[in-house]
Amino acid sequence: MKETIEQSFVQLLRENQNILHKICRLYTSDMDSHKDLFQEMTIQLWKAYPKFRGESKFSTWAYRVALNTAITLYRKSTKTIQTSDYEKHSFFIKQEDYNPEEEEQLKAMYKAIHQLNDIEKALIFMYLEDKDYSEIAETLGISEVNARVKMNRIKGKLKKILNP
Template sequence: MKEKQAIFSKLIQDNQGLIIKVSRLYTNSLEDEQDLFQEIVLQLWRSYDSFRGQSKISTWMYRVALNTAITLFRKKTKSPQTSELHDVQNQIHYEHEEEKQDQIALLYRVIKLLPKVERAIVLMYLDDQPYREIAETLGISEVNARVKMNRLKKTLKELMETHG
């Protein structure tokens, strides 16, 4: 069990940027962001044993994180703590990254104006995820992911101009 916890903890530490980005884009306060981060980690822990390696680990993590952000976190509920999870969470050090550049802050603000699925597409695109993985994660075709992202680029540009 300790080995499983250590492997999972390392996985979270190595990919915490992904979880932070999802948490940041689907919440409006630092407290909610941290709560969502913890909820995503809990959902990743719960589904960890079922990950079979049929997709990249980042694709699986995105799928769980986005599903949690979009569906499970609508109602603010406290997640049940288990001693196992508590041990894992103690190993994870959540560090909130402070945004220093005005353009990045503006980009996040306008991304939050998008519908939830479009936010996910932009987030994965900005994380250099291939269209194939974006499509697989969201359950859409690769062509659809490309078309949506091209439209979203134009939309984001317009939003940044009007909100900047």
């Protein structure tokens, strides 16, 4: 019986792993940290899985646990993250998809996002995932109005970083 639960969990996790990868990409700047955080997320998901009753989609539940892991639960090593590591971490931008100008724009955006704090990154993640504000508010544990206000502030902050 236990094996079946484990099997179904791992299958769901494999199908939804990109959610975790995307969150790791926002919260880490190098491959090793990405792998470490990803691993901690899978452990936390497995631990919390028995309590998951399917009231929401697996993907929704998974990204919430993953965000909580990135923001609160995961205890990083005290490695200092250098911005030069970020440059090497550009495996996610395929050159042939964009013209040089667009590519530069994208790199600048991701770099700017990395300068946001943990809560702001969570908001950006959910914004990029096209989550509505009621879901964003519920995930963070704040009111919808304040989620909108904060999102606008973040857009302003990003603008300032990109156009100093």
